[in-house]
Amino acid sequence: MSPEEHVQCREEELTKLVSSFAVKEGTNPTSIHGLEFIRSAKPLEPVHTMHEPALCIVLQGRKVVSIIGKDFFYKKGDYLIVAVDLPVIGEILEASEMEPYLCLRLNFNMMQIAEVSKEYKQHSTNKDVSERGIFVDQTDEVMLDAIIRLVKLLDTPEDTEILAPLIIKEILYRIMQGKHGNTVKSLVAKGSKLSEVAAALDYLKKNFSQEIKIEALAKTVNLSLSALYHHFKQVTTMTPIQYQRALRLHEARRLIIGKDMRVADAAFQVGYDSPSYFNREYRKMFGKPPGKDRKENMHFYNV
Numbered sequence: 532m533s534p535e536e537h538v539q540c541r542e543e544e545l546t547k548l549v550s551s552f553a554v555k556e557g558t559n560p561t562s563i564h565g566l567e568f569i570r571s572a573k574p575l576e577p578v579h580t581m582h583e584p585a586l587c588i589v590l591q592g593r594k595v596v597s598i599i600g601k602d603f604f605y606k607k608g609d610y611l612i613v614a615v616d617l618p619v620i621g622e623i624l625e626a627s628e629m630e631p632y633l634c635l636r637l638n639f640n641m642m643q644i645a646e647v648s649k650e651y652k653q654h655s656t657n658k659d660v661s662e663r664g665i666f667v668d669q670t671d672e673v674m675l676d677a678i679i680r681l682v683k684l685l686d687t688p689e690d691t692e693i694l695a696p697l698i699i700k701e702i703l704y705r706i707m708q709g710k711h712g713n714t715v716k717s718l719v720a721k722g723s724k725l726s727e728v729a730a731a732l733d734y735l736k737k738n739f740s741q742e743i744k745i746e747a748l749a750k751t752v753n754l755s756l757s758a759l760y761h762h763f764k765q766v767t768t769m770t771p772i773q774y775q776r777a778l779r780l781h782e783a784r785r786l787i788i789g790k791d792m793r794v795a796d797a798a799f800q801v802g803y804d805s806p807s808y809f810n811r812e813y814r815k816m817f818g819k820p821p822g823k824d825r826k827e828n829m830h831f832y833n834v
Contacts, residue, residue, distance in 0.1 A: 534672065541675035542607065546590040548682045549633050561685055563695050565638040572631045575623040579817055581781040582619045585638045586706065587611040588670060588678065592632030593625040598665060599768040605667045610674075612706060614714055615664040615732055617767060618777035635678065639703060641729065645719040647703045653716050662725070664766040666711040674705045724762045727752045731763060735771065739778035740802035745771055779803070780816050787821050788828055794821045 532540075553559045553568035560567050571592070582596070593606040596613075597620045605611050606625075613619070626632035647653060681698045684691050707715050717725035730752040735743065748771060749759040763771055779801040786797040798809035813821050 537672050538608075538670070538675065541672055541679065542590065542670070545588075545635070545675060545679050545682065546633060548679065549590055549635055552682070552685060553633060562688055563681065563684060563691055565699070566681065566695075567636050567638075569634040569636060570631050571623050571626045572628045573623075574626050574632075577620045577622040579618070579620055579781070579784070581778070582613045582617050582621075583638055584615060584640060585613050585636050586702065587613070587637075588635045590633040590635065591626075591630050592623060592634075594621060594623050594632070594634070596621050596665070599773075601663070601768060603665060603667050608669060609667050610670050611665070611667050612711065612715070613665050614718060615729055615766060616736060617665060618774075618781060619665075635682070637678075637681075637699065637702065639699070641719060643699065643703060644715060647700050647707065648716060648719050650700070651704050651707075653704070653707045653712075654720065662711070662714045662717075662765065663768070664714070664725075664728075666714065668709050668711055674702065677701045677705060724754075724758070725766060727754050728759075728762050728766045731759065731771065732767070732774070735775050735778060739775050739782065740800070742802075743771070743775055776812065777816070780813055783809070783813065783821075784817065784824065788825045791825075797821075 549568050552561065553570040556570055556572060558567055558569050577597075587605075588610045589605050589607055591607060593604065596603045596605075596611060598617055603611060604624075623632045677698055681695060681702065684695055684698070703715070706712060714725065717723040718729050720726055731748055731754075734748060734751060745759070746756055749756045752759065754762065760770060763769070763774070767774055769777070783797045783801045783803075786792040786800065787794055792800075794810070795806045798806050803809040803812075810820055813824075817824055819827070
């Protein structure tokens with residue numbers, strides 16, 4: 532059997548496993564922390580979301596994830612890595628009742644990356660370069676093997692507590708061995724430009740509703756102002772202020788749609804003083820005013 536046939540067999544095995552657990556439309560959580568399966572029997576319209584760090588593997592169908600100025604298409608045989616929190620637009624392009632869209636998603640965090648980097652001595656090779664914090668790569672047999680073992684643990688919950696963290700470490704290690712692995716390694720490499728951008732992202736996440744002085748932010752993460760702008764845009768395609776705006780608007784949307792909060796109250800809570808300015812910004816990002824968005828997308832936060 533050729534290497535390609537081996538990969539195909541493992542993909543088919545993983546698809547059958549995920550199909551048996553992804554029994555409902557939308558997101559299917561599992562008993563393994565961070566592991567979930569997404570199923571859709573039809574193509575879906577674009578969905579705005581603040582995507583947390585994760586590995587996403589498409590097993591059936593096709594999807595595109597878009598970030599300002601860049602589209603990332605992935606299908607069976609591909610995996611997507613979102614290495615840092617990013618505002619994205621996701622759209623399921625191919626799905627049907629006969630062959631529903633199926634995706635495995637494994638969420639991770641910087642602490643897990645740091646542990647793997649330390650234990651397996653996965654050091655960044657170029658600390659002065661920053662790369663896009665999102666990329667697509669191809670799955671291979673060793674990664675598929677590890678993911679299959681992780682999913683199979685769902686049938687033996689007594690083993691999960693001990694074995695799941697070990698297999699997740701192995702999966703992250705495999706990602707670090709891929710052609711874009713240096714991006715993931717650099718997230719936790721002391722003194723790397725990507726780790727300093729990651730620190731800036733974390734600061735903005737924790738303080739998004741406050742007025743941010745960019746000069747102070749640059750100083751906080753040990754970058755010059757020009758270096759912060761350059762590397763921040765390399766990683767996120769946005770300036771720090773654009774990123775903060777996205778954080779504010781996504782949180783406001785969660786409050787308005789998911790918590791049924793009054794628009795003006797949500798605007799004020801995320802840092803806007805002017806409701807009219809907030810409405811303009813909201814429409815610009817999400818394509819419709821807050822009231823209409825709430826009416827049309829209540830299901831998004833109630834699946």
